[in-house]
Amino acid sequence: MTDELAPTWEDVAHRHGRKIYNFAYRLTGNPDDAADLVQEVLLRVRKGLPSYQPGSFEGWLWRITRNAFLDGIRKKKRRPESALPEGDHHSLGSSPSPDEVLSSIRLSDDVQSALLKLPYEFREAVVLCDVVGLTYDEIAEATDAPIGTVRSRIHRGRKLLRGLLTWPI
Amino acid sequence: MIVRRILTVGGLVAVFAISAVGPALADDLADYLADASDAVYSGSRVVGTTWDGIESIGIVEVQHLGGMATVDSGTSNAIVGEGRLRLAGPSEAALLFVGATQFDLDDRYAISTGETTEHLGRPTRVLEVTEAGFLRMRLVVDNSTSAPMATEVYAGDGSVFRYSTMIQFSVSVDPDMAMTDEHPYEMMLPVEEAVLPIDAAGYQLVDVYAGPQGANQAFYTDGLFSFSVFTTDGRVNWETTLDDDLPYDTDGFSYTRVINPASLWVTWNAPGTAIALVGDLPPDHLEQVLAELPRPGTNGWMTRMWNRLFG
Amino acid sequence: MADLTYDPDLHGELFSAYLDGQLTPDEVTIVSELLDGDEDAIREFVALRNVRTSLRMLPEFEVPAALLPDGHLGDRLSAYLDGELVTLEHRRVTKHLVECSECRAELQELDRARIAVRSLPGVETTMTQEIAATPRRHRRRRIVAGGIGAAAAAALVVGLAVGGGDEPVLVLNDLATQHMARASAEPGFAVLPSAIEVAAP
Numbered sequence: 001m002t003d004e005l006a007p008t009w010e011d012v013a014h015r016h017g018r019k020i021y022n023f024a025y026r027l028t029g030n031p032d033d034a035a036d037l038v039q040e041v042l043l044r045v046r047k048g049l050p051s052y053q054p055g056s057f058e059g060w061l062w063r064i065t066r067n068a069f070l071d072g073i074r075k076k077k078r079r080p081e082s083a084l085p086e087g088d089h090h091s092l093g094s095s096p097s098p099d100e101v102l103s104s105i106r107l108s109d110d111v112q113s114a115l116l117k118l119p120y121e122f123r124e125a126v127v128l129c130d131v132v133g134l135t136y137d138e139i140a141e142a143t144d145a146p147i148g149t150v151r152s153r154i155h156r157g158r159k160l161l162r163g164l165l166t167w168p169i
Numbered sequence: 170m171i172v173r174r175i176l177t178v179g180g181l182v183a184v185f186a187i188s189a190v191g192p193a194l195a196d197d198l199a200d201y202l203a204d205a206s207d208a209v210y211s212g213s214r215v216v217g218t219t220w221d222g223i224e225s226i227g228i229v230e231v232q233h234l235g236g237m238a239t240v241d242s243g244t245s246n247a248i249v250g251e252g253r254l255r256l257a258g259p260s261e262a263a264l265l266f267v268g269a270t271q272f273d274l275d276d277r278y279a280i281s282t283g284e285t286t287e288h289l290g291r292p293t294r295v296l297e298v299t300e301a302g303f304l305r306m307r308l309v310v311d312n313s314t315s316a317p318m319a320t321e322v323y324a325g326d327g328s329v330f331r332y333s334t335m336i337q338f339s340v341s342v343d344p345d346m347a348m349t350d351e352h353p354y355e356m357m358l359p360v361e362e363a364v365l366p367i368d369a370a371g372y373q374l375v376d377v378y379a380g381p382q383g384a385n386q387a388f389y390t391d392g393l394f395s396f397s398v399f400t401t402d403g404r405v406n407w408e409t410t411l412d413d414d415l416p417y418d419t420d421g422f423s424y425t426r427v428i429n430p431a432s433l434w435v436t437w438n439a440p441g442t443a444i445a446l447v448g449d450l451p452p453d454h455l456e457q458v459l460a461e462l463p464r465p466g467t468n469g470w471m472t473r474m475w476n477r478l479f480g
Numbered sequence: 481m482a483d484l485t486y487d488p489d490l491h492g493e494l495f496s497a498y499l500d501g502q503l504t505p506d507e508v509t510i511v512s513e514l515l516d517g518d519e520d521a522i523r524e525f526v527a528l529r530n531v532r533t534s535l536r537m538l539p540e541f542e543v544p545a546a547l548l549p550d551g552h553l554g555d556r557l558s559a560y561l562d563g564e565l566v567t568l569e570h571r572r573v574t575k576h577l578v579e580c581s582e583c584r585a586e587l588q589e590l591d592r593a594r595i596a597v598r599s600l601p602g603v604e605t606t607m608t609q610e611i612a613a614t615p616r617r618h619r620r621r622r623i624v625a626g627g628i629g630a631a632a633a634a635a636l637v638v639g640l641a642v643g644g645g646d647e648p649v650l651v652l653n654d655l656a657t658q659h660m661a662r663a664s665a666e667p668g669f670a671v672l673p674s675a676i677e678v679a680a681p
Contacts, residue, residue, distance in 0.1 A: 013548050015582040018589075021543040031541075038547050111534050129500065130535035136502045155496035158531045165531065205670035216673040227675045238664075242676045247660070249674065254661030256676070260653060264661040265591060267561060267577075272666055308671060317671045333673035353588050357662070358574050378662070386658055393668040397659040407652055427652065431675035432659070434652050445652060447659040449672050 009046040012061065017042075019132050020065055026127045027069065029116050040068045059141035062134065066124070066142050114164040122157030129154050198280040198298060199273075199392075204315040206236050212338040216430040218331045220324075220452055223415070227430035233316065234342045253354065265354035272375055274392030277301045288318040289338050298393070305451070306393075314340060325453030331431070360385070364442075365398055370457035372396070372450075384445070389458075396448020396455075398462065405443035407436040419456050422465050439463035486514050486521035495525050499532050542589065557583070557590055 007015070017038055024037035044064050052060065115123055128139045139150045210233050217226040230241040237250035245258030252266035283295030288309050298306035304327075309319040318338065324330040359376040365387045367374045372389040379385055384399040407414075407425070417426035417435060427434040433455070435446045442463060450458065491514055497503050498511045514521045560573045577584050657676075663669055 014586070017543040017548055018540060018586075021547075022540050025541060026538065034541075035544055035547060038543060042547075107534065108538055111538060126535060130532055131538060131540075136497075136500065151493055151497050151502065154500070155493040155528075158496055158528055158535075159492065161535075162527050162531045165534070199667060202667035202670055206667065208670070214673060216675045229675050231674075233670075236670075238669075238674065240674050240676055245676045247657075247676055249660060249664045250669070252662060252665035254657065254664065256657055258676075260657065262654065262657050262661075264658060266662045266665060267574075267587065274667065320671060320673060322672075331673070354591060356577075356584060356587060357658075358577055376662075378658075384655065386655075386662070388659075388662050390663075390666050390668070392666070394672070395659075395663045395666050395668060397655070397662060399655050399658075429656075429675065431673050432656060434656060436652070445655055447652070447656045449663070449668075 007057075009042060009049055012045050013042055016061060023065060023127060023132050024069060026112070026115060026131045027123060029112055033072070037065070037069055037072060040072065041065050044068055056138070056141060058134065058138050062128070062132070062138065062142035063144075110165055111161070114161050117164055118157055118160055122153050122160060125150060125153035126157035126161070198278050201280060201296060201310070201315070202274075202393075205310075205317055208311075208314045208316040209234050209342050210311070210314050210316040210338060210340055211342045213336050214333055215336055216331075216333045218428055218430055218433070219329060220426075220428050220433070223428055225428045225430050228336075232342050234344075255354070263354045264357055266357045266376075266378070272373065272390045272392050275371055277371065277391075278305070278393055283307075285312075289335060291318070291338065293318050311338075322451055324451050330451050331449070333431075357386075364400065365463075366461055369461040370454060372454075372458060389448075394448065394450040394454065396446055396450050396458070399445040399447070401443045403441065403443065404438050407443070407445060419459060422459075424459070424465060435459070437465040438467075440466045484510065484513050486518045486524075488520075488524060491521070492524060492528070495528050496532075499529055540589075542593065557587055561587065561590055 020041050021034050021038050024034035025031060028034065041061075041064055045061070048060075048064065115126070118126070124143065125139060128134045128142065129136075134142065136147055136150050136154075139145075139154075140147045143150065145153075212231060213228060214231050215226065215228050217224060219225075227242065230239075230243075232239040235250075237248060237253075240247050240249065242258075245256060245260065247254055247256045249255070254262060254264045256262040277300050279299050281297050281299070283297055285292060285294050286309060287293060288311070292312045293309045294312055296308040296310055297304060298308070305323060307321045307323075308317050310316070311318050316335075316338070317333070319334040320332060321329050322331040357378045360379045365374060365377075369389060372391045372395075375388050375390055377385055377387045384401045384405075387398045387400070389396050389398065414425045414427050414436075417424040422437075424435050424437045426436075432447060432449050433452075435455070437444055440463070444463065446455075446458075446462070448455075491510075494503065494507060494511055494514075498508065503511065515525060556573060577587065660674060
């Protein structure tokens with residue numbers, strides 16, 4: 001999405017709020033941190049919109065998001081928790097038996113806890129790519145890193161996850 | 170599903186005896202339909218249609234809960250209700266007609282309650298639906314659940330056109346029956362376009378949808394029966410996985426029809442447009458509706474004029 | 481053509497980027513060659529793909545509503561889904577949905593959440609109580625007569641799937657399915673028998 005006219009912050013909230021929330025959620029495993037981030041990002045978007053120069057909107061938004069996230073980490077001065085959330089909406093396969101239901105829930109929990117064990121740059125790269133759905137270019141812009149680095153981080157993140165996840169492949 | 174097409178001589182024997190209707194409370198049909206929608210039950214049901222001596226029968230396993238029904242034919246099963254459908258089997262589909270609201274029942278329908286009877290050992294009552302004085306439909310309704318145990322829809326000449334009867338019945342339902350997976354539904358949104366008449370023979374055009382198949386779907390209902398008219402540009406090869414389309418002539422025009430246990434399909438090519446009609450309406454209604462839709466025909470001077478003006 | 485041997489340290493990254501559609505055509509050729517008959521390479525590729533898929537299949541959570549401002553559609557989406565909007569508003573929302581893919585996605589999410597609630601196991605009693613509490617909807621909706629008619633409207637030109645012959649092919653069974661789905665929203669659905677008209681393969 002390039003050269004877009006600047007939207008209102010309400011538009012941003014409605015169209016991107018979910019992604020921002022899930023970005024923070026997958027990075028921290030913590031719904032409260034995720035909620036805090038959404039609020040903070042929307043605040044910064046509101047402040048920043050008047051001086052926004054039309055260009056790559058996604059890049060701009062995700063730079064704000066990422067910086068807000070890192071600022072939040074620094075302020076809290078603690079490592080992101082690996083606590084699992086309550087009240088998940090879990091994906092269920094079609095016509096699952098009780099056993100299948102349990103195993104698919106475990107799967108998503110497994111992935112989340114494995115994610116939290118990754119070093120930050122790899123976790124962030126993987127979440128931006130596979131959870132948020134940004135392109136390598138957009139991730140490069142958001143993280144202020146060259147594309148080659150982005151590519152390498154994503155791959156190493158996935159490799160590490162593969163090592164941590166124990167289901168048969 | 171066992172689907173048989175049989176050319177029978179003579180009419181079909183009614184599923185249950187037609188008896189004289191005693192003095193009755195006139196229930197509101199709309200209220201009954203709402204009650205039926207809330208019914209909780211499961212079982213097996215025979216469904217059949219007889220049209221011009223041709224019979225088509227099937228058996229389905231059904232469950233009903235909270236306005237949703239599962240219909241299982243053995244090879245395919247569907248979860249359907251409230252504008253939502255998920256089909257699994259040789260064909261797959263997941264459709265949601267967004268914001269489809271219930272249509273008011275046409276004034277021509279009235280209901281009266283008949284005698285108390287029994288079906289599969291359960292106390293039931295007979296409900297009769299009349300259409301401007303003519304007996305259009307008879308229902309045998311389970312007293313405790315309001316489930317339709319048996320139904321008969323009559324054609325204009327009083328013969329049985331469509332019928333259903335429960336051959337197994339239970340009040341228990343798998344509570345997971347309405348469970349669906351994360352597969353997203355195709356959202357069907359209405360489009361603002363109507364080349365077809367807004368009303369036809371007592372049916373109202375409610376919405377037109379741009380379907381995934383590339384044909385527009387115009388949905389008509391009179392609050393009880395309903396049908397969809399699919400239209401496309403130009404001629405089309407109508408295909409069906411069932412190889413039993415039959416000729417259908419009415420009022421001097423030729424159509425093609427497929428007779429199924431629970432619905433009828435009629436197809437034809439009108440000037441510049443291919444049309445398919447799918448629905449559960451009785452055959453005499455169908456004839457009246459067809460009279461108000463574009464008739465079969467080939468490209469004629471009218472089409473050339475049309476194309477010049479709008480093409 | 482050079483005979484490539486798969487080297488995980490060297491080539492693993494290519495597989496990841498391939499899965500993300502971020503390779504140049506030349507790089508794509510390299511990946512195809514690497515995968516050609518090399519079991520180790522294939523195993524690694526499949527493993528990476530599975531990890532990627534698991535990540536992409538993680539459920540997406542709803543933002544707590546309190547965090548969102550009252551949007552242009554916001555709470556109206558829920559009413560729209562339930563068919564509670566009056567004709568004019570309904571049309572406005574529909575028009576917006578046709579243009580806005582994000583709102584369509586939100587609509588889909590809303591719909592999924594509804595299904596999730598409905599299909600919780602073991603709530604048979606609660607559900608029937610809930611059903612009893614839901615107000616009955618008897619609302620007439622129709623296309624507004626003014627301005628739309630056979631003469632006034634230009635037919636929508638829609639793309640058709642083209643079959644083997646000259647003419648496009650439409651499968652009646654699928655249309656029947658579409659009709660059944662729509663008809664299920666009408667009161668008659670509860671009493672008129674349904675069946676699935678699909679022949680066994």
